[in-house]
Amino acid sequence: MTPAGPNLVAARLAAAVVTPYTVRPALMDVLQVSILVIVAAGATIVVLSKTPVRQVIALSSYGLLLALLFLAFQAPDVALSELTVGAIALPALLLLTLAKVQGRRK
């Protein structure tokens, strides 16, 4: 095991290596910027949703957007978790709760 020395070496190493799998930086930039902007808008929409059910749907879509963002950030692992948790499991729990509390109003 040979851990790298000072940070700089590793950073330069990281910057120097280019692989055929890398998307062209400019394209990646555009992709990331646009998803970031959409995510920011998505968060705003979630918060400003008026009724709880609509908010759950917004939240689920927001989870999907975040998963896309994480893919663009080269984090497929987190994207997969965010997809299963943020876009599916949590909205399911929230909907179950809403079904319980909204069925019987005082």
Place this chain on the structure above:
Amino acid sequence: MQYLPFVVVAWILSVGLYGIVTARHLVQQIMCLIVVQSSTYVLLLGVGYVTGAVAPYYSDIPVHTSAVDPVVQALALTDVVVEAAVTALLLAFAIQAHKRFGTLDPHELVELRG
């Protein structure tokens, strides 16, 4: 561009906090808490990103390929689990609170004050 992800982080955090403060329905408040937490994922992954690098999976790429930071991804994964756990617990509280108080308006969920 260089700081856009971090500006977005601050924005998500702000709207989330705004949602928590103005919410009049507990379940909506919990959803805003989820939004607040989502800002930490974006921050973590944004901090560990390396321009032009690939995801840290070496199944079909050479071992010395430049990859983004795997540590923040592991942290974000932990963070997702924490989110799920806390949300589930809060929802359980919300269900019981609704049974006892008959409402989920945080302004009326007041048994003890002063």
Place this chain on the structure above:
Amino acid sequence: MTPALRRGMFFAGLAGFVAFYLWGLAGLPGFGRYPGPYGFIINRIAVGQTNATGVVSAVNFEYRGFDTVGEEFILFAAAAGVATVLRHLRGEQEGGRDEASPEASVHATSDAIKLSSLLFVGPAVLMGWFLASHAQTSPAGGFQGGVLLATAFALIYLSGEFVTFRRLSPGTAVDAAGAVGAAGFAAIGLTAVILGFPYLYNFLPLGTKPGAVSSSGTIALISFFVGIEVGAAFILIIAELVEQKLLVSGRGAR
């Protein structure tokens, strides 16, 4: 606090806080310029040290495995908490389980939904299993697999087969599965201690080839247990919520 005062205080505070926060974020090296060294070192050494080609899993289950032990127990404690808070209380009767058939409570389910939900159960279980057992090679792992497994159970509920759902996930068995999953992880760590290594030391043979399904020693094993614990915790939580919705009636003790 009046609404106006609250808003005023909040916006004043938020303006100050966000300005302060952005000032701090401006000190970061900039997006895409992660300086290292932690992640770069891990990327360099992980494959050679663990034979796992999914470095994130190697970090989760090996380099920072103890974080994951804590994380599993957070989920475990949350599931125990949900069960505590939603337990059947004195004065709460179960209505519906015997008198009316449970299906009646979800009569709104159409045949199309029923059929399609049931059709998805098999693939969901399969996918969950696949994800949980490929932590070392792919962007998957016990956590994602476990959640998917739990989703399969949720689908059974969605299809209106609540009785089947309960039969497949009786409380004590799910409790036990979750506990076994969480304890299994902690116990693998402890096995290393008993063998004379530090806690969570990867004491199993790593396999010969990086990226093979049987490679990476304890990483794959831990991922499997995590899958069980996460799946069981989510099933427990979903079951508790579903049960609240369908069965418990009455206003409780007061």
Place this chain on the structure above:
Amino acid sequence: MDQLPVLSVVVPLLVAAGLTACGWLLRPRRRLLDAIGIATCAAVVAMLAFLMTRVARGDEVYWFAGFRPHRDVAIGIDFAAGPLSTGLACLAAVMVLSSMIFSWRYFDEISTYFHTLMLTFLAGMVGFCLTGDVFDLFVWFELMGVSAYALTAYRPEERGPLQGALNFAITNSVGAYLMLSGIAVVYGRTGALNMAQIGATLSRHRPDGLVLVAFVLIISALMIKSAIVPFQFWLADAHAVAPTPVCVLFSGVMVELGLYGIARVYWSMFGDALGHRATVSSLLVVLGLLTAVVGALFCFRERHIKRLLAFSTISHSGLFLTGIGLLTPLGLTGAAAYVIGHALVKAALFLCVGVVLHRVGSVNESWLHGRARHLRLTGIIFTVAAIGLADMPVFATWLGKGWIEDSGNTLGKPWITVIFVLASVLVGGAVLRVAGGVFFGLGDPPREDPGMAKGPGEETAETLSGREHTPLTMLVPAALLALGALGVGLIPKLGSVVEAAVVRFQDEPGYNATVLRGLQVTHPVAAAPSAPAVVTLLSVLTGAGSVAASVILALVALYWRRVPVLRRYGLEPGAGLVGVVRGLQSGIVNDYVTWIVFGLACIGGALVLAIR
């Protein structure tokens, strides 16, 4: 033996999982379940006590999975057990042990969940104390939090616990996410999660906005946990309603763990990097003293005994923060001794309240007036503990308070002593008022307080059967804890031992060398000039004086109608605060989060203005 740090966390976790796995087997065998819980806690206490004897010689660093740091870069997670962190972990384990003994057959709801959650809570606290990795700190912080939220709502058939748990969970979750943001920001600069490594890397740069913001984000989360003004509102809501054995843990150690966290991150990550020690010190001292006064005022006007004790915890949390914030060895020594004494005394008080709740079925001071006279022994224990809380000489509380005051005086801040005495008198007066009124029937019967008109039967759900007598398992822990506070104060050379540990704790380069290079630093150099922790005449005088003043204040509060001036103007002591307190402590979580945001802006702004 080298495995002790990790075993003390993993054993309770494994037992917790085991209890749940065998739930169907254990549920009908309640005694066995209790015995397993108690045995586990006792084992953890023993392990940590033994670890303490080992780390007295030098910090022990444990690297998980054997990933030792290479060229000063940490690859794995470490536990860094020093005397201070191990001692606090041991205190936490003692607290859990005593509340487990107290709750022997206490709850009627028979289920394994209570024990499971108590054990995960214990593991979270021990892990939080011992870890040397900042993200690991966050993980244990959350485990502690999640277990605590669930325990708060252990009686979901009542309204109060749900409100308390919701406010607790939401405010503390916001705090946890702030902390995580702070960790991410630091990681972006240093690429490290090990606290020692972060400290070493950060101190190579000039302190700038990033360091300041990360510091504020991380300590605010810990301040929310430790109920520092203006983040303190959740605490009274949660403490008032949690089951009594759980209150013992919340007040006795959980709040103090937040303060320990502040000290830990300051003296490993930020101390050298941030510089500006005078400014940071003033900020922490001001926040601490503000908390002490606010908590004491709220405490004095409260009639719900559990809430009263909760407000007293807030006040004491402020006093501890002042001790830490002086940034001197003596100040931290005082805070450490104070925390030990306070934990023992406060736990004894809460357990006595638990006995009253069990026997009489209420915690409303006005209603209870004179109704607990038959609980003689409980009354005596409560009074002894109350005197201890008022910083009576020879109690550990008095020692700690005296050292903090000494340190303040050496730094030319004598007004710290004044505020300390004021807070002690108010808190001591309130608790002694309860002791006199409830257990001895002193004073004029108070008129019913309309806002708090709670008869019996409101808080009876903790126990149902066996109300005719007090089980020994309830009284013995309370008595032992109260005596323990006295005993700790009598340990000879306590001051020098604790101070030696504190000097090592505050030695940032020494800590870094120990963690990253495995060096044993035997003779650390104190960062600030060290004053010996001795008993001074002044501290005896202030201690005795504050107890005397507390007694007088309690008597005035009990007999205020017989004081002509007070009666003529209807000036019931503390009554003027009711409106203010009701306005602030609104019970609405939206308000609490507003205060968090506002407080963050104030703390950040103050630091920016002072440093620029």
